Amino acid sequence: MKSHIAHDWVSLHASDPRVKLVAAKMKKENYRPDALIEILHTAQNAFGHLPMPILHFIGKGLKLPGSRVFSTVTFYHFFSLKSKGEHTCLVCTGTACYVKGAQAILNEIEDKLGLKTGQVTKDNKLGIQVARCIGACGLAPAVVINDEVHGKILPADVLAMINQKMTAHEQVGTE
Amino acid sequence: MNRLELNSYVDKAKAKLAEKAGAPQIRVCCGAGCLSSGADDLVKTLNQEVKSLNIDAEIIPTGCMGPCNQGPLIKCDPGNTIYQKAEPGKMRDLLQSHYAENTPVTEQLLFAGSRETPFLDADEDPYFKKQLRIALKDCGHLDPEKIDDYLVNDGYHALDKALFAMTPEDVISEVKQSRLRGRGGAGYPTGLKWETVYRYVNDQKYVICNGDEGDPGAFMDRSLLEGNPHRILEGMAIAAFAIGASKGFAYIRGEYPLAIKRFEAAIKLARKLGLLGKNILGSEFHFDVEVRIGAGAFVCGEETALIASIEGKKGNPRPRPPYPAESGLWGKPTLINNVETYAAIAPIITRGGEWYSEIGTAKSAGTKVFALAGKINNAGLIEVPMGTTLREVVYDIGGGIQGGGNFKAAQTGGPSGGCIPANHLDVKMDYESLVSLGSIMGSGGLIVMDESSDMVDVARYFMEFCMDESCGKCAPCRIGTKMMHDLLQKICKNKATRIDLERLEELADYVKNTSLCGLGSSAPNPLLSTLRHFREEYENRITETSPKHTVVA
Numbered sequence: 001m002k003s004h005i006a007h008d009w010v011s012l013h014a015s016d017p018r019v020k021l022v023a024a025k026m027k028k029e030n031y032r033p034d035a036l037i038e039i040l041h042t043a044q045n046a047f048g049h050l051p052m053p054i055l056h057f058i059g060k061g062l063k064l065p066g067s068r069v070f071s072t073v074t075f076y077h078f079f080s081l082k083s084k085g086e087h088t089c090l091v092c093t094g095t096a097c098y099v100k101g102a103q104a105i106l107n108e109i110e111d112k113l114g115l116k117t118g119q120v121t122k123d124n125k126l127g128i129q130v131a132r133c134i135g136a137c138g139l140a141p142a143v144v145i146n147d148e149v150h151g152k153i154l155p156a157d158v159l160a161m162i163n164q165k166m167t168a169h170e171q172v173g174t175e
Numbered sequence: 176m177n178r179l180e181l182n183s184y185v186d187k188a189k190a191k192l193a194e195k196a197g198a199p200q201i202r203v204c205c206g207a208g209c210l211s212s213g214a215d216d217l218v219k220t221l222n223q224e225v226k227s228l229n230i231d232a233e234i235i236p237t238g239c240m241g242p243c244n245q246g247p248l249i250k251c252d253p254g255n256t257i258y259q260k261a262e263p264g265k266m267r268d269l270l271q272s273h274y275a276e277n278t279p280v281t282e283q284l285l286f287a288g289s290r291e292t293p294f295l296d297a298d299e300d301p302y303f304k305k306q307l308r309i310a311l312k313d314c315g316h317l318d319p320e321k322i323d324d325y326l327v328n329d330g331y332h333a334l335d336k337a338l339f340a341m342t343p344e345d346v347i348s349e350v351k352q353s354r355l356r357g358r359g360g361a362g363y364p365t366g367l368k369w370e371t372v373y374r375y376v377n378d379q380k381y382v383i384c385n386g387d388e389g390d391p392g393a394f395m396d397r398s399l400l401e402g403n404p405h406r407i408l409e410g411m412a413i414a415a416f417a418i419g420a421s422k423g424f425a426y427i428r429g430e431y432p433l434a435i436k437r438f439e440a441a442i443k444l445a446r447k448l449g450l451l452g453k454n455i456l457g458s459e460f461h462f463d464v465e466v467r468i469g470a471g472a473f474v475c476g477e478e479t480a481l482i483a484s485i486e487g488k489k490g491n492p493r494p495r496p497p498y499p500a501e502s503g504l505w506g507k508p509t510l511i512n513n514v515e516t517y518a519a520i521a522p523i524i525t526r527g528g529e530w531y532s533e534i535g536t537a538k539s540a541g542t543k544v545f546a547l548a549g550k551i552n553n554a555g556l557i558e559v560p561m562g563t564t565l566r567e568v569v570y571d572i573g574g575g576i577q578g579g580g581n582f583k584a585a586q587t588g589g590p591s592g593g594c595i596p597a598n599h600l601d602v603k604m605d606y607e608s609l610v611s612l613g614s615i616m617g618s619g620g621l622i623v624m625d626e627s628s629d630m631v632d633v634a635r636y637f638m639e640f641c642m643d644e645s646c647g648k649c650a651p652c653r654i655g656t657k658m659m660h661d662l663l664q665k666i667c668k669n670k671a672t673r674i675d676l677e678r679l680e681e682l683a684d685y686v687k688n689t690s691l692c693g694l695g696s697s698a699p700n701p702l703l704s705t706l707r708h709f710r711e712e713y714e715n716r717i718t719e720t721s722p723k724h725t726v727v728a
Contacts (some may be wrong), residue, residue, distance in 0.1 A: 036487035041429070041468055075489040075646070076470035078429045095392030095586060095622045096548035098636055132473065132640070133391035134430055137548035137620075138208040138243025138555050149211030 012053045018046040022054060026061040033062045036072055040079055049080045077132075085120040085127025087166050089145050094133030096140035101155065105141055106130065108155040109162075126166065176449035177457030178335065181326075184448070188323045199232035199274055201225070202250040203261075204315060206239025206398055207433060208555075209246035213263070217247050220263035221270075228267070230274045235324075238402020240315035242302060244554040245285060250297070250315075257285040257297040289552060289574055302553055305572050307534065309542045310518035311558045314402035319437050322444040325405040331450055333524035337413050338458045341524075346417040347373060350520070352528030354540035359385055359476070359513030360588065360617040361693070362539070362606040368510065371500040372418040375508040380420040382411050382462075383504065383511040385481060386427040386434070389473035390589030391640065393620030395544040396514035398556050400427060400434035403518070404441035408464060410517030412451065413524060415462045418510050423464040424485055429471055439466050473590075473644035477692045478503075478511045480646065491648045492692035513618065515544055535561030539605035549586075549622040550577045559604070566600040569623055580625035584708070588617025590637045590644075591697035593704025594630065613704035615697070630709040631716065635663040637701035645694065652695030655686035659702060669716050676717055680706065 012019050025042040029035035039062070043054050050073055059069040073079045089109065093102045109128055110116060120127040136142045139151025143158060145165045153161070176184065201221055205214045218236055225232045240248050245259035251273055258269060258280065265283070272278045284293035286300060294300045308314075317324035325331070337346050351366030372380060384407060388396040400407060411423045427435050442464050445451040453461045467485050474480045475490040482504050484490040503509025519541060523531045532540045539561040545568065548554045552574035559568060565585055569575070576582055584594040593614030595602060602608050606616050624633070642656040662679045665671040683699035690696045706713060 032487075034485075034487040037470055037484065038468070038487075041470070072487075072489055076472050078469075078471035093391070095390075095589065095620065095636075096554070098391075099549045099622055099624055099628060131430065132389065132471070132644075133393070135388070135394035135397045136207050136211055136243075137392050137394055137546055137622075138246070139211060140548060140554070142211070149207070151208070151211050 012051070012057070018043075019054070019057065021046045022058065023061070026058065031062055033064050036062060036064065036069065037076075040073060044079060049083050052081070083120060083124060083127070084129065085124055087126045087146055087162075087169065088129060089126060089143060089162050090129045090131050090134075091117075092134045092136070092140070092142045092144070093130045094135075094137060094140070096137035097133075097142055100140040102141045104155040105143065105153060105158050108158055112159055126162070178339065179457075181331075181335075181448060181450075181456060185326045188327050192327055195233070197253055199230060200235055200252040201232050201270075202235045202237045202240075202252065202316065204238075204240040204246060204248040204250075205236040206243065206246075206315070206401060206556075207394065207431075208239065208243030209248055210433070212247045214247045216263050217249070217261060217266070220266050221249070224267050224270055228270055228275060230270060232270075232274065235318050236320075237316060238314045238319050239398040239556050241311075241557060242285060242553055242555040244552070248285070255296045255298055258283045259285045259287065286553070286574070301571050302557075302574070305563070305567060306558055307542050307560050308558045309522050309531075309534075310399060310406075310515055310544055311402070311556065312522070313406070314398060314556075317403065319402055319404055320440055322405060322441070322448065325403070329525065330405055330521075331409055333521035334409050334412050334416075334450070335456060337416055337524055338456060338460055343373060343417045343419065346413060346524065349524060349528040350417070353519075353523045353531035354528075355516065355519055355523060355531065356539065356606065357513060358515035358519070358543065358618070360591065360615060362616060365512065365516055368500065368512070369414065369417050371498075372420075372508050372510045375501055377508050379422070379507045380418055381504045381507055381509040382415045382418065382420045382423040383481065383485070383509060384411055384423065384425040384464075384514055384517055385476065385478070385511055386425055386431075386438075386514045387469045387476045387481060388428055388431075388514070388618060389476045389644075390591075390618050390620045392546065392548055392586070392622045393589060393618050394546045395556065395619045397428075397431050397434050398546075399514050399518050399544070400431070400438050404434075404438045405445065406521055407438070407514055407517045408441055408445055408451070410512075410520035411464060412455070412462050413520050414510055414512065414517065416460055418508075420510065421461045421463070423462065424467050424504070425464055426467045426469055426475070426481055426485060428469045430469075435466060435468060442466070472646070473640070474646045474692070474694050477694060480692070481511065482509065489646070491646050492694075494691060515619070536603060536605045538607055543604065543616070543619060545604075545619045545621045547573050547621050547623070550580065550625040550627075551575070551623040552577050561605045562603045564601050564603055565595060568604065568621065569600070573623065576623065576625050578625070580627070582623065583626050583628055584624045584630065584633075586614075586622040586624065586633070586701075587620065588615035588697075588700070589620050590640045591615060591693065591700055592617045593700050594624075594633065594708060595704075596708040599708075613700070613707050615700065629667075630705045630712045631663065631666055634702045634705045635660065635667055638663050638698070641694065641698035645698075649689075649691035649695060651686045651689040652691065652698065655682055655690070655695070656698050658682055659686065659699065663702065666713060666716050669718065671717055673717055676713060 287293045355365040356362040480490040480492040499509040544558045638660040
């Protein structure tokens with residue numbers, strides 16, 4: 001049992017490369033509690049989100065109470081306790097995008113896909129998020145699909161674009 | 176490397192450059208905007224095309240050139256000719272014509288289509304002519320990933336001067352003389368801040384660079400960090416020398432992965448050449464910088480919250496005093512400045528505080544970088560002397576309103592700022608003038624709105640932002656922003672009464688005056704400024720009577 005980071009519903013094996021990555025980062029940071037945010041960044045990069053067991057693991061490593069780890073995670077928008085989906089579509093709602101119709105884009109996505117911001121499709125394929133500002137204001141309104149920024153988007157085109165990016169990604173995967 | 180070794184290293188690099196003087200150079204804007212319009216592919220294509228066309232040209236990826244809306248952009252040197260909307264497919268013909276046949280492609284010149292005769296030399300275009308680029312000087316010109324590019328453009332010259340020809344007191348007095356004020360928004364005199372931290376005696380002090388550019392609609396810091404990271408590093412090192420710090424942190428938004436990557440690369444290169452680390456350039460001065468990645472909390476732009484975040488905690492602000500200058504990071508005296516402030520330091524040290532103080536207005540010296548966006552033709556990054564009028568920015572540089580509409584308002588200062596209406600288009604853009612109109616300079620986001628914008632909804636939009644970003648520590652901000660948001664929503668839905676409007680104004684006053692930090696105390700600004708300049712839009716939506724709101728005494 002010791003080789004497992006036990007938790008109610010999921011358990012992560014210590015030999016999981018992602019866990020190893022987090023463990024290595026903690027060691028590198030000398031298990032300083034100050035480095036909590038840095039380590040959370042590493043964990044989220046490895047897992048795509050922050051599953052509860054890894055939070056316990058980090059808390060133990062840094063000798064921090066679970067409450068402290070959990071409250072830090074939930075304080076920052078960047079950290080997510082839930083999976084963001086295999087593909088992500090992030091609609092920028094910064095001021096420039098707002099002025100140029102970001103809401104219409106978001107409405108289009110939410111209406112047509114029947115998803116709300118922050119939700120993921122049932123098959124975990126696609127997650128919809130909003131960003132406060134991605135700093136691509138010169139190209140407003142902007143949408144980020146799988147970390148790729150697309151500027152000057154029209155509401156009518158956004159779904160086609162998401163589909164295209166999702167299929168393109170899948171084709172690369174099957175080749 | 177010590178001083179002499181670096182000098183000879185730079186001389187060698189300069190000699191190499193001189194050999195190639197006059198040879199074709201093609202600069203490709205790889206700022207965030209142009210990258211998302213395909214600048215990466217463009218670099219690849221250009222490299223292939225110059226080979227196959229046998230043009231002996233160097234392809235240089237650079238930081239943001241400025242006119243993001245026209246991207247992707249390439250600049251063909253010699254001649255300083257910028258081509259807009261540079262698609263890979265068009266490059267072969269363009270290169271052939273521009274270099275082999277010596278005929279510029281007029282229809283693809285920057286602002287072709289919006290100017291009758293676009294300019295061959297981009298600096299002749301009003302977009303650049305009206306600007307004065309000090310912080311942005313090398314941004315869009317040098318390769319941000321090569322330290323040699325910065326060095327041959329007199330990079331780290333100011334650090335050398337500070338270390339070997341000046342005392343910390345000299346540096347501080349030079350910065351004081353420049354009358355530089357904090358570019359993060361509040362406009363506190365930079366020299367004074369440095370002096371305060373300098374005066375606290377402690378064996379450990381810290382320098383922090385605030386790159387948590389959280390204002391929606393602002394991308395100045397991002398472009399500076401991505402376009403010329405060494406300039407920021409040099410500014411931080413000079414600041415550290417002046418106040419006696421040996422350690423620095425650059426806190427950069429997690430939303431800016433490219434800025435983080437380039438800044439981290441810059442730190443590594445600087446360490447390699449002995450420009451960071453122990454005994455910098457052979458002097459007694461030690462200084463090193465680490466990057467801290469923000470995790471998406473607007474409040475972390477507030478200095479005490481930012482410090483908490485670097486310490487690995489929730490980004491909650493704390494009451495001041497004590498100010499970070501006295502007790503900051505881990506309780507040590509700490510200097511925090513914005514990215515753009517650090518970007519102005521090297522030129523001030525090199526050319527003197529007096530030179531800088533002569534630019535701009537009596538109370539606001541120097542230049543300011545603005546991120547121009549919204550319903551404007553030439554959206555992008557600009558830098559103008561303080562005191563340039565809003566009209567000049569919107570019409571001469573910005574090229575007017577997109578789609579030929581009418582200017583309605585310009586929003587400055589993000590969620591802490593306000594809206595400037597059309598009858599104040601001639602306002603001088605400096606700290607005091609903007610405050611007198613109920614807005615603030617802020618970090619430099621400037622969003623232009625036309626008549627399609629609903630000002631009550633604009634106020635609601637910013638209030639929603641503040642409500643969401645309130646850290647929840649103090650009640651006025653946590654509860655007040657939520658209540659104000661709900662009231663604004665009610666007005667937007669035409670369901671509010673006069674009493675609601677009165678309550679809203681009353682609340683705005685409470686929140687402004689009783690919140691713990693800048694987030695709360697400035698959260699009512701967008702509401703108050705739209706109420707001041709566009710009151711009729713609120714009044715038009717008020718239903719006069721509502722039995723629900725009869726006062727029960």
